[in-house]
Amino acid sequence: MEDIFTIRDLNLYYGKNHALKNMDIALKKNKVTALIGPSGCGKSTFLRCLNRMNDLIENCTITGQIIYDNDNINVEKYNVIELRKKVGMVFQKPNPFPMSIYENVIYGPKCQGLTDKAILDELVEDSLKKAALWDEVKDRLNTSALSLSGGQQQRLCIARTIAMDPDVILMDEPTSALDPISTKKIEELMETLKNNYTIVIVTHSMQQAARISDYTAFFLMGEIVEYDLTDIIFSNPAQQQTEDYVTGRFG
Amino acid sequence: MLAKTKKSEKKRLLFESLYRLSVIFSGLILFIIIIFIFASGFPALKEYGFFEMILNKEWSPNATDPQFGLLYMVLATIISTLLSLLIAIPIGVLSAAYLSKMAPKKIKKTIMFFVEILAGIPSVIYGFFILKTLVKIIYDNGKYIEGVSGNSMLAAIAVLALMSLPTIITVSVTSLDAINKSYDEASYALGANTIQTIFKVDLRAARLGIMSAIVLGAGKVIGETMAVMLVSGNAINFPGNLLEPVRTLTSNIATEMAYASGLHQSALYATGIILFILIMILNYILLVVIKRGGTSDA
Numbered sequence: 001m002e003d004i005f006t007i008r009d010l011n012l013y014y015g016k017n018h019a020l021k022n023m024d025i026a027l028k029k030n031k032v033t034a035l036i037g038p039s040g041c042g043k044s045t046f047l048r049c050l051n052r053m054n055d056l057i058e059n060c061t062i063t064g065q066i067i068y069d070n071d072n073i074n075v076e077k078y079n080v081i082e083l084r085k086k087v088g089m090v091f092q093k094p095n096p097f098p099m100s101i102y103e104n105v106i107y108g109p110k111c112q113g114l115t116d117k118a119i120l121d122e123l124v125e126d127s128l129k130k131a132a133l134w135d136e137v138k139d140r141l142n143t144s145a146l147s148l149s150g151g152q153q154q155r156l157c158i159a160r161t162i163a164m165d166p167d168v169i170l171m172d173e174p175t176s177a178l179d180p181i182s183t184k185k186i187e188e189l190m191e192t193l194k195n196n197y198t199i200v201i202v203t204h205s206m207q208q209a210a211r212i213s214d215y216t217a218f219f220l221m222g223e224i225v226e227y228d229l230t231d232i233i234f235s236n237p238a239q240q241q242t243e244d245y246v247t248g249r250f251g
Numbered sequence: 252m253l254a255k256t257k258k259s260e261k262k263r264l265l266f267e268s269l270y271r272l273s274v275i276f277s278g279l280i281l282f283i284i285i286i287f288i289f290a291s292g293f294p295a296l297k298e299y300g301f302f303e304m305i306l307n308k309e310w311s312p313n314a315t316d317p318q319f320g321l322l323y324m325v326l327a328t329i330i331s332t333l334l335s336l337l338i339a340i341p342i343g344v345l346s347a348a349y350l351s352k353m354a355p356k357k358i359k360k361t362i363m364f365f366v367e368i369l370a371g372i373p374s375v376i377y378g379f380f381i382l383k384t385l386v387k388i389i390y391d392n393g394k395y396i397e398g399v400s401g402n403s404m405l406a407a408i409a410v411l412a413l414m415s416l417p418t419i420i421t422v423s424v425t426s427l428d429a430i431n432k433s434y435d436e437a438s439y440a441l442g443a444n445t446i447q448t449i450f451k452v453d454l455r456a457a458r459l460g461i462m463s464a465i466v467l468g469a470g471k472v473i474g475e476t477m478a479v480m481l482v483s484g485n486a487i488n489f490p491g492n493l494l495e496p497v498r499t500l501t502s503n504i505a506t507e508m509a510y511a512s513g514l515h516q517s518a519l520y521a522t523g524i525i526l527f528i529l530i531m532i533l534n535y536i537l538l539v540v541i542k543r544g545g546t547s548d549a
Contacts (some may be wrong), residue, residue, distance in 0.1 A: 035490060058356060089440040095433035098456050108441035110521050159438070164441060207391070 002191050004029040004168060005050060009062035010052070010074075015231060019045050021222045027215075032190065034209035034230065037219030037245070041203045045090075046172050046219070050200065051087040052080045068211070069167075072081055085112070088161035089168025092173040094153035096145035096160070101128075101137050104145045104156055108164040131159035132189050160188065169193065171201040175208065187212050204247055210234050218242045235243045254524050279310065288527065292520035297318060300519070305525060312515040313506070320519040321525060327490040327497035328529065331404055331472045331483075333540075335411035335451030340465055340470075342412075343419030348449045350420070350519035352435070361451055370417035374471075377414045385409050386482055389494060397496045402484030406495040408476045415468035422467055426460020460479065462541045473530055475502040500526045 003026040016098075020042045025049035027033050030038050033042040039242075041095050044056070052073060054060045066074040073083055085108075096104050105124045114120065118156065133155040137148070145156055154174060161169055175183040177191040190199060209216050210230060217227040218241075224244045226233065237243045296304065307320025390401030434456055435547050438448040448533050456462065478498075484496020485506060502521050504526075511519055514532070 053440060056436065056439065063258065065506070081444060086440040089436075090435060091431060091436065091440075095431070095437045097434060097437065097452055107438070111441065111443040111447045111451070160437075160441065242483055 001031075003027060004030040004066075004068065004211055005200075006067040007049075008065040008067070010046075010062070010066065012049065012063075013061045014057070015059045018051075019222050020126050020152070023224050025217060025227055027198065027200060029198050030194065030196075031214040032194045032212055033215040033217065035200065035202045035207050035219060036204075036206065036216050037225075039204075041219040042222040043219045044172050045204050047089075047172055047200060048166070049074070050170055051084050051089055052078075053089065055080060075134055085164055086166050087168040087170060088166035089116075089170040090157050090161055090174045092171065093177045094150055096148070096153050096156050098144065100142045101145050101156060103150070104143040104160050105163050106232055107174065109162060126183065127159040127163040128156075130162050130193070131155045132185065132192075133159055141163035149182070151185060153242055154178060154182070154186060155189065157185075158193075160195075167199065168198045168200065171199065173202050173204060176204060184206075206234075206248070217247060220245075259517060262417075280549055285527075288523045292517055292524045293366050294523075295424050295514055295517035295521040296524070304518075304521060308489070312501075312518060314513070316458075318513065319514075319521070321500065321503070321522060323487050323489050323502050324498050324503050324522075325525065327404065327465075327474065327483075327488075327513055328489045328499045328501075328526070331408050331411060331479075331497070331499060332469065335408045335415065335472055336465070336469055337457060338408070338412040339468060340469055343421055343464070343468070344454070344461060347420050347423030347427055347464075349460045350456065351424050352431070352453055353445060362419050363421070366420050368419050370421055374410070374414045374478040376478075377410050378481035379514065381406050381410045381413070381478075381482050392505045393494055396494070398492070400484060400496065402482055402496050403492040403494045404483065404490055404497040406527040407479045407483035407492070407497065408481055411472045411475060414475065414478065415472050418471055419468040422464035423457070426464065429460065459541060466523070466537050469533055469537070470530070473526075473533065474501060476505045480505060500529070 005025075006075040007023055007027075008026045010023040011018070020250055034048065037043050048054050049066060049069075054062060056208075062074055064074065065072045068083070070080065073080075097107060099107075102124055105127050106120045109120065109123060114123075115127060125134060125138075128137060130187070133152060136152060137156075145153065146147060148156060154177075156168070158174075175186050178186065186238065187208065190201070193199060194214075201209075201213065212229045215227070216230040216233040218225045218233065218237075218239075220241060226237055226239045228238070234246050235248065304321055305325055306322055307318060308322040309318035309320045310324070311318045324514045350362060354362070360428055384402040386406045389399065389403060389405065393399035394401075430453060434452050435448055438452045443451070479499055480502045483498065483502060485498050485502055486496040487498045488495050500522050506521050507515070508519050509541070
């Protein structure tokens with residue numbers, strides 16, 4: 001099976017704080033990979049390495065190789081805008097822009113210079129359909145995105161990401177701020193999305209990881225303790241620490 | 252226990268009435284000022300006519316047939332305010348965007364330190380500065396042209412733009428800093444660059460704060476008196492040439508109030524009324540702009 005990301009000897013420092021330690025991991029193409037572990041273990045930080053979002057943080061140093069599509073993206077000269085077009089991200093708290101639903105979806109493509117109204121209209125419909133939001137908003141595309149419910153906002157953020165036609169969608173605890181019904185909708189959405197995209201999701205919910213992911217990586221104190229098929233991680237993990245965590249004995 | 256609740260209840264009532272009194276006090280002051288100005292300016296307005304006053308260009312309060320036309324001063328006030336804002340707003344807002352969204356923390360801190368000092372400097376100091384620089388340059392280069400003495404509308408505009416900049420920058424930076432960081436993250440994650448993020452997301456999201464920065468700056472500009480008097484030449488001219496002297500409404504009041512009496516004095520109060528109306532119109536326009544921007548996407 002093809003790997004989409006190959007990470008070799010990744011280390012990350014916030015100032016002097018050694019947040020990610022000697023990570024080696026290969027993420028599978030067109031699969032859902034869940035990153036689990038207690039708070040502060042480096043899951044989100046790791047996720048943000050994959051689209052270089054850590055660039056926005058001052059004093060953050062990253063060493064090692066992050067190979068995406070045969071290129072090491074962890075070098076200054078790598079075109080980070082091209083990377084982010086291919087590797088989209090959905091955040092913990094729904095963060096639609098304070099603009100209309102329509103404008104939110106076309107934001108990314110428009111930044112790339114797409115202005116043809118007909119193409120944009122089609123893109124909006126297509127993306128919202130893929131994000132299972134079209135039927136709920138098709139009659140009010142020009143109303144503010146902030147008038148949507150939290151769950152709808154998060155699906156809008158997914159639609160906005162899909163509109164860029166990415167290969168990978170990174171999700172940083174996408175349902176942790178949502179109610180159970182909205183969570184269920186997003187999880188169902190991920191089921192359909194994984195046919196077309198590689199999904200890497202950080203989650204605090206073990207059930208969620210077990211339900212939706214094909215592979216699971218267990219993070220602890222800035223290290224990857226274990227990485228395997230989700231079934232194995234949850235039924236027969238190799239490490240005692242993993243077993244303790246997934247069975248709820250700590251964390 | 253019960254006694255204690257009673258005591259805290261009393262305290263609450265005391266403070267509530269204190270708050271109420273403070274509000275009434277400041278409201279009352281404004282009310283009294285308005286009444287006072289209108290009452291004092293009314294005789295001149297009645298005698299001379301409101302429209303005659305703003306449409307007549309002749310101001311000769313001490314002539315045998317005194318004229319109280321403010322047209323040139325109204326125009327000078329409006330034009331110098333607008334032109335100085337036209338300079339100060341883009342520079343101020345763009346500086347704020349750089350400081351808030353692009354500058355490294357250290358640089359931002361250093362620059363903000365100086366900008367905040369500048370915001371607190373009395374405006375007359377800006378007047379000195381322009382007097383010794385721009386006014387001198389205009390004089391040296393244009394002294395052989397008739398009507399050019401250095402003191403000019405251009406110098407007044409420069410003072411006004413300069414002194415409103417620190418206010419516009421600090422208030423804009425504060426509002427840009429306050430917008431949710433997650434907007435920036437979302438924008439970058441969608442492949443936008445810094446410029447796109449600032450113009451398409453940040454400035455839009457911080458629009459209300461930036462508008463109030465502009466309102467504050469505009470208020471400072473339209474009401475500025477001393478610094479303008481220092482460099483404007485204070486002569487009553489049609490403000491058609493940037494290099495010639497002009498007089499603004501505020502300068503008119505400050506220049507003549509000391510020796511005015513009778514109808515002349517009342518006409519100066521009426522000048523205040525017209526200034527007051529101008530400021531109300533300006534604020535109203537800005538409010539409408541803010542509201543229109545507000546309903547379109549928030």
